[in-house]
Amino acid sequence: MALAKLGVVVLDCPDPRTLAGFYAEVLGGTIEDNGEWVDLKVPGGQQLAFQAAPGFVPPKWPSPEQSQQYHLDLTVEDLDAAEAGVLALGARVLDAEDRSRTWRVYADPAGHPFCLCAC
Template identity: 80%
Template structure:
């Protein structure tokens, strides 16, 4: 028997509304709340939350001396189309060398790493 159930994944960032808006464009869903805490209710999926962190420092990737802390794997039907979309929304490529793999690594506008993964 589990001791707990996952409630929400929370991303620290300097601007919660802006980062929630980025992920709403990528994943769909509704952005809710104001101020230092914003929720993204994703249809049929796990909710995400975004919390203002005034001293936020983005993780570095790849950095063998520093942890990336966590990353999101986002499953997509078409890697090229999804890549075009996230780049237009402000994502930055982190790992552009190997285009033959079934995943690609990016940073969201606040610097959190995430992967687009072919289904």
């Protein structure tokens, strides 16, 4: 028997509205803006939340000194098309070494690492 149930994944960031908008474009969903806290209700998926964090310093990838701490794996049908889409929305490539893999690593506009993974 579980002691708890996952409620929401929360991403600290300098601008919750902007980062929620980025992920809404990537994943779809509805944004609920509560000021310093913004929720993204993703259809058929886990809710994400974005919290203002004064002095936010993005994680480094890869870096043992500044661990990424977590990342999101986003499943896509077409890696190339999804990559073009997230780059147009402000993501940046973190790992371009092996383009033959079934996953690619990016940073969102606030610097959080995430992966696009072929399904």
